[in-house]
Amino acid sequence: MTWQTQNPPTDHPLVASGRVGVLIVNLGTPDAPEPGPVKRYLAEFLSDRRVVELPPLLWQPILRGIILNTRPKQSAHAYSQVWTEQGSPLAAITRAQAEAMQARLGTEVMVDWAMRYGTPSIPERIQTLMDAGCERILLAPLYPQYSAATTATVVDKAADKLRTMRWQPALRTLPQYHDDPAYIDALAEDLARQLDALSFTPELLLLSFHGMPERTLHLGDPYHCHCRKTARLVEERLARPGLRLRTSFQSRFGRAKWLEPATDAVIEEEAKAGTKRLAIAAPGFSADCLETLEELAIQGREQFTEAGGEHFAALSCLNTSDAGLAMLETLLRRELAGWIPG
Ligand SMILES: C=CC1=C(C)c2cc3[nH]c(cc4nc(cc5[nH]c(cc1n2)c(C)c5CCC(=O)O)C(CCC(=O)O)=C4C)c(C)c3C=C
Ligand SMILES: [Fe+2]
Ligand SMILES: [Fe+2]
DSSP: OOOOOSOOOTTSHHHHTTEEEEEEEEEEOOSSSSHHHHHHHHHHHHTOTTTSOSOHHHHHHHIIIIIHHHHHHHHHHHHHHHOBTTBSHHHHHHHHHHHHHHHHHOTTEEEEEEEEESSSBHHHHHHHHHHTTEEEEEEEEOOSSOOIIIIIHHHHHHHHHHHTOSSOOEEEEOOOOTTOHHHHHHHHHHHHHHHHTSSSOOSEEEEEEEOOBHHHHHTTOTHHHHHHHHHHHHHHHHOOTTOEEEEEEEOOOSSSOBSSSBHHHHHHHHHHTTOOEEEEEOTTOSSOOHIIIIIIIIIIHHHHHHTTOOEEEEOOOSTTOHHHHHHHHHHHHHHTBTTBOO
């Protein structure tokens, strides 16, 4: 008897059962811009010990007793200002990114999307991929800069699901890409396109990244360094004489000291110092969301004009721009090497 050495034909049932899945993940968002759904979402998000690194016996009474009784109403109002017909911008854009990747990667791969907090959940979508025959899954948290509070917790959640399985899929994770030439080039190209389309010429381009407690930097989280490096590389790649760039950190939460300088403080300081024309971009966000559409585009504009600024623009995230999708395809294909034909 001779053993078959060549691969079975691709329509062989053994190959069909070994499909490849890609799960695109972003942070998460409420199901509706109302206090109830926002409360459920915040309860899950802010109970994650990767996000709030305080002992639960200390933190949970503060969260349940104070924060979840006040913040949902405020946040629901903010969400209602940016909500779309397709739902939360973050979910709608993440879904559109997944659909675009499905079209670009073809039928070799099944592309799905999930949210770390809220719906659709990571365990549910991993199950869906497995039910469709995916035995190999590339988990792709869309965070260019690594942090334990974002990237690591996505892997934790997937691992929680895998822990319950007798027959696990093989798992790969998309590495952080804060200094990847594909990402820097995509940002530079897309920012240049948006800057050129403005009706005014900005004096300053502020690169605003989501903040983190400063303590995480001293504990060894690379997030701050990743943000700084992205900003330096984007500035070099943009190479716009006459345009000043600055970096700041937004969305401070809680009482601890966060990374500085704070975006709102820089906006005000610049306007008071005489900067009249400001553009803001948020290169750490793969998709526009509450933090960019409300905090930067609405509140940021108010802060700037109230402090004496005249022209303000909040630039879009990479979202489903040509540059952004081409970059994502490059990153995913690289990680899929050996799993799909090159
Ligand atoms: C892009 C990276 C992000 C990091 C790092 C991050 C850290 C971080 N966030 C909070 C608290 C909140 N963040 C909220 C919204 C939010 N955060 C990110 C991304 C990062 N967060 C995104 C994409 C969003 C938008 C979600 C959306 O639905 O559009 C919120 C909720 C909104 C609100 O009530 O203001 C909170 C709260 C902490 C504590 C933290 C680091 C420890
Ligand atoms: Fe956040
Ligand atoms: Fe915010």
